[in-house]
Amino acid sequence: xxTPSTNPLTAGTSRxxxxxxxxxxxxxxxxxxxxxVIFDSRAALTIMNQMAITIVFALAYNMLLGxxxxxxxxxxxxxxxxxxxxxxxxxxxxxxxxxxxxVLPIFGGFFGLLFAFLIGWFSTRRAGTTFAMxxxxxxxxxxxxxxxxxxxxxxxxxxxxxxxDMLPFFxxxxxxxxxxxxxxxxxxxxxxxxxxxxxxxxxxxxxNAVRDNEERAEFLGYSQRNVRWISFCASGFFAGIAxxxxxxxxxxxxxENLNLATSGSILLVTFLGGVGFFIGPIIGxxxxxxxQTVLSLHTEIWALYVGILFVATVMFFPFGLTGLLALHVMxxxxxxxxxxxxxxxxxxxxxxxxxxxxxxxxxxLFHARHAGxxxxxxxxxxxxxxxxxxxxxxxxxLVIAGVSAYALVKLAPGLKAAWDEATHMGEAGK
Amino acid sequence: xxxxAIELRNLNKSFGLAKIIQDVNLEITxxxxxxxxxxxxxxxxxxxxxxxxxxxxxxGQVLLHGQDVSGKKPFEINRMGLSRSFQITNxxxxxxxxxxxxxxxxxxxxxxxxxWTMVNGQRELTRRTDEILEQINLTKRxxxxxxxxxxxxxxxxxxxxxxxGGADIIMLDEPCAGMSHSETDLIVDLIRKVTEEKxxxxxxxDMGVIxxxxxxxxxxxxxxxxxxxxxxxxxxxxxxxxxYLGTTLEEEAS
Numbered sequence: 251x252x253t254p255s256t257n258p259l260t261a262g263t264s265r266x267x268x269x270x271x272x273x274x275x276x277x278x279x280x281x282x283x284x285x286x287v288i289f290d291s292r293a294a295l296t297i298m299n300q301m302a303i304t305i306v307f308a309l310a311y312n313m314l315l316g317x318x319x320x321x322x323x324x325x326x327x328x329x330x331x332x333x334x335x336x337x338x339x340x341x342x343x344x345x346x347x348x349x350x351x352x353v354l355p356i357f358g359g360f361f362g363l364l365f366a367f368l369i370g371w372f373s374t375r376r377a378g379t380t381f382a383m384x385x386x387x388x389x390x391x392x393x394x395x396x397x398x399x400x401x402x403x404x405x406x407x408x409x410x411x412x413x414x415d416m417l418p419f420f421x422x423x424x425x426x427x428x429x430x431x432x433x434x435x436x437x438x439x440x441x442x443x444x445x446x447x448x449x450x451x452x453x454x455x456x457x458n459a460v461r462d463n464e465e466r467a468e469f470l471g472y473s474q475r476n477v478r479w480i481s482f483c484a485s486g487f488f489a490g491i492a493x494x495x496x497x498x499x500x501x502x503x504x505x506e507n508l509n510l511a512t513s514g515s516i517l518l519v520t521f522l523g524g525v526g527f528f529i530g531p532i533i534g535x536x537x538x539x540x541x542q543t544v545l546s547l548h549t550e551i552w553a554l555y556v557g558i559l560f561v562a563t564v565m566f567f568p569f570g571l572t573g574l575l576a577l578h579v580m581x582x583x584x585x586x587x588x589x590x591x592x593x594x595x596x597x598x599x600x601x602x603x604x605x606x607x608x609x610x611x612x613x614x615l616f617h618a619r620h621a622g623x624x625x626x627x628x629x630x631x632x633x634x635x636x637x638x639x640x641x642x643x644x645x646x647x648l649v650i651a652g653v654s655a656y657a658l659v660k661l662a663p664g665l666k667a668a669w670d671e672a673t674h675m676g677e678a679g680k
Numbered sequence: 681x682x683x684x685a686i687e688l689r690n691l692n693k694s695f696g697l698a699k700i701i702q703d704v705n706l707e708i709t710x711x712x713x714x715x716x717x718x719x720x721x722x723x724x725x726x727x728x729x730x731x732x733x734x735x736x737x738x739x740g741q742v743l744l745h746g747q748d749v750s751g752k753k754p755f756e757i758n759r760m761g762l763s764r765s766f767q768i769t770n771x772x773x774x775x776x777x778x779x780x781x782x783x784x785x786x787x788x789x790x791x792x793x794x795x796w797t798m799v800n801g802q803r804e805l806t807r808r809t810d811e812i813l814e815q816i817n818l819t820k821r822x823x824x825x826x827x828x829x830x831x832x833x834x835x836x837x838x839x840x841x842x843x844x845g846g847a848d849i850i851m852l853d854e855p856c857a858g859m860s861h862s863e864t865d866l867i868v869d870l871i872r873k874v875t876e877e878k879x880x881x882x883x884x885x886d887m888g889v890i891x892x893x894x895x896x897x898x899x900x901x902x903x904x905x906x907x908x909x910x911x912x913x914x915x916x917x918x919x920x921x922x923x924y925l926g927t928t929l930e931e932e933a934s
Contacts, residue, residue, distance in 0.1 A: 447798065448795055450798050450799055450800060451794060451795045451796060451797060451798060451799055452786050452791040452792075452793075452794045452795070452797070452799050453793055453794060453795035454795070454799075455775075455779060455782070455783065455786075455799055456783065456786065456793075458772070458774070458775060458779075459772050459775065459783045462772040462773055462774050462775060463770060463771070463772050463773070465734075465754075465770065466766075466770045466771065466772065466841070467755075467783070468753070468754040468755045468758070469732065469754050469755070469758055469763065469764055470755075470758060470763075470783055470784050470786070470787060470841070470844075470845060471755050471758040471759050471786075471787030471788065471845060472755055472786075472787060473753065473755045474755075476793060477793070480793055480795065484795065
């Protein structure tokens with residue numbers, strides 16, 4: 251930048267990659283490297299791999315939704331097709347391999363790009379509802395095709411392959427889960443960095459411009475359609491990489507990878523994390539995968555909780571979980587974050603009580619309705635065992651929920667006052 | 681020898697049966713400051729939108745520097761050196777002031793649909809953006825979100841974005857709408873400064889601004905141009921005075 255920086259620490263370093271920009275990436279790389287050392291179980295590795303794939307897909311999705319203002323209901327198509335083609339490449343090479351496994355995501359990316367190019371040709375002509383409807387139609391169309399064209403999609407069983415069939419890569423044949431983890435992690439870094447850098451190119455900025463005001467962009471010399479089309483292609487490319495990573499990890503692709511449910515869940519993931527921030531989809535993907543994998547081990551109605559979380563996010567934090575965190579930047583910068591500690595601490599117990607008691611009520615209802623005949627005993631929170639058909643636990647649950655909700659309502663003004671104080675620029679109490 | 685900057689030939693525009701623009705013929709020479717005035721609903725904005733490519737003409741032609749641009753898309757017309765501002769502030773609200781102006785520069789500086797260079801590292805681009813911010817007196821607001829600017833500042837930014845690309849024909853749609861007297865004076869000075877040696881077409885209700893700024897004035901009434909002449913002669917014109925239903929331009933100008 252040509253304006254001289256007033257901060258002596260950063261003045262004159264603008265041409266180099268500033269450390270404060272590279273630092274998050276270095277931390278991320280180190281963390282990705284160390285994670286499997288800390289969580290070395292097979293299950294943990296599988297969860298982390300799934301997280302990484304969801305992060306790549308969600309970041310790609312956010313290139314459309316957050317950066318480009320395009321709401322897609324069918325983005326699983328590009329991840330799925332990237333995955334299916336990667337699997338075919340893998341199987342095609344299995345007899346006489348001439349490439350190592352780590353290059354497979356490049357194929358996935360290019361097939362994702364190819365289909366984004368073809369479909370984007372007509373779907374990006376208009377933004378808004380038109381785009382959303384076309385994406386829905388194409389999503390349904392491709393999902394249906396995947397059942398019909400058995401020779402390519404494998405019908406209901408899908409297609410599978412063996413990742414160890416490709417050439418070993420420096421002695422790794424990717425039979426070990428940990429080797430697959432590192433492959434996935436490196437691709438996660440490459441893809442995330444690629445998407446981050448893309449957002450800082452002229453195209454990345456123009457995607458924002460067209461999102462904010464397509465008419466204005468047209469009068470600055472840019473075809474809104476071309477800007478959307480290019481964004482769409484870039485997003486399809488990275489979604490295809492996610493698809494190939496899925497193929498490598500799970501060694502099977504089915505109709506489920508293309509269908510509208512998958513498309514819908516990536517919208518949910520991205521929105522949950524926050525569409526307005528680059529790291530939003532990353533946080534969304536981590537939280538969602540954790541809920542999906544860990545919560546589903548403990549309760550059958552995990553999807554209900556995810557749904558409630560999603561609705562609550564949309565209603566109360568339209569900028570997502572990241573937006574919620576970002577709200578605290580201002581008090582932090584003002585050095586007033588301490589003002590919030592006390593009201594937060596006060597609210598912690600009723601919040602926890604409300605969540606746990608509400609969940610208990612839902613679990614009791616579910617157990618009473620769905621458990622086998624005569625199976626009346628249920629256990630929640632590891633140690634609480636009771637008869638799900640007796641009214642007492644239900645009443646206790648409802649009472650705790652009611653009391654904690656009442657406490658939260660009573661405490662809310664205090665939090666609001668503390669919040670106003672913490673975001674106010676002047677001296678405390680003035 | 682040189683073609684007019686803008687030439688309209690028998691231009692017509694209808695929406696269904698409603699004829700909004702009827703047989704408009706107009707030549708605006710290079711370097712001229714031309715104002716279009718007329719009562720509400722006369723079709724000024726439609727005429728603007730026809731020239732800038734937002735609407736395609738029903739019949740007739742729009743020529744820029746002698747080239748027929750009728751039916752071309754706004755971005756194509758912009759690339760031929762015509763840039764416009766909007767009556768309703770039309771900026772990128774969620775981007776910073778700096779980025780707003782930079783967006784106006786990208787195409788003209790040859791970046792096109794570039795996705796392989798880091799936009800922040802482009803020194804010339806940054807320098808020229810800052811230069812324009814200086815011109816429109818928004819240097820202090822550089823890193824603010826455009827949506828958070830005061831109204832008058834947004835209008836200045838609107839002009840900044842419009843001129844950023846270095847277009848030689850600038851079209852301003854009511855640049856002073858909704859402004860106080862002192863703000864209007866500032867913006868008129870700004871317009872004069874940034875459109876030096878350029879062709880300017882301006883639609884404006886504030887007669888003071890028009891008579892101050894324009895070399896020639898076209899009066900549009902019910903979709904027809906009833907008069908195109910110098911400010912003095914337009915002021916004296918009987919037909920124009922009648923069109924404004926008794927209120928003379930003298931009164932409005934004062």
